[in-house]
Amino acid sequence: MASAAVVGDDGLGRCPWGAGDPINLAYHDTEWGMRVSGEAAHLERLTLEAFQSGLSWLTILNKRENFRAAFADFDADAVAAFGPDDVERLMADPGIVRNRRKVEAAVTNARATVALREHGGLEAFLWSFRPEPGPAPLTTADVPTSSPESIALSKALKKAGFAHVGPTTMYALMEAVGLVDDHLEGCHRRGCAV
Structure with missing residues (x-):
């Protein structure tokens, strides 16, 4: 099932996989996707x-x-x-x-x-x-x-x-x-x- 970004209790939007468990959240917010x-x-x-x-x-x-x-x-x-x-x-x-x-x-x-x-x-x-940057995915189904x-x-x-x-x-x-x-x-x- 496709999911869009989820807004957390802190008011920040996140990818759904990074919005739940604190370990996933920390990895998502500080490391994933960064060079x-x-x-x-x-x-x-x-x-x-x-x-x-x-x-x-x-x-x-x-x-x-x-x-x-x-x-x-x-x-x-x-x-x-x-x-x-x-x-x-x-x-x-x-x-x-x-x-x-x-x-x-x-x-x-x-x-x-x-x-x-x-x-x-x-x-x-x-x-x-490295490919050319593409458009932002809207939901997880777009990834x-x-x-x-x-x-x-x-x-x-x-x-x-x-x-x-x-x-x-x-x-x-x-x-x-x-x-x-x-x-x-x-x-x-x-x-x-x-």
Whole structure:
């Protein structure tokens, strides 16, 4: 069912998903759709979006600090050096999502991130797929789950050795880091993307 922006008790309009739970609200108001900078920040968002696949975003946000601790604050060199013992350690960690395919993809993606440095780095690579800004979505039904750019980004990342980076997951990443601004018309965060 399509939903328009919701006005909260504070009088501010928000995307419906960011108007309820305090953790979602804080993420919506201070981070989602805003540009991040640096390799670790981009690797973190890419990793968390991959872990979120099939789960609620709130589940990931509630475990975010545990993910940061488990994955060395998303330092690509540190995670790229993880071996089979580290994978087993992570699979035994109740503080994160324990999905072997996703854990192994996180290590693979850290290694691919290190390799991308020879070609300008992860941040520049992701931002090279930024589409032209579109009109503000009026309702949640107007927000796509993928785009031509997220499909192209997914293919390019796979070619560069990344795993678990499908078009829908990459579209969510693009939203998270401000490559696209899908804050709804009437949301006070609309326009926060650079």
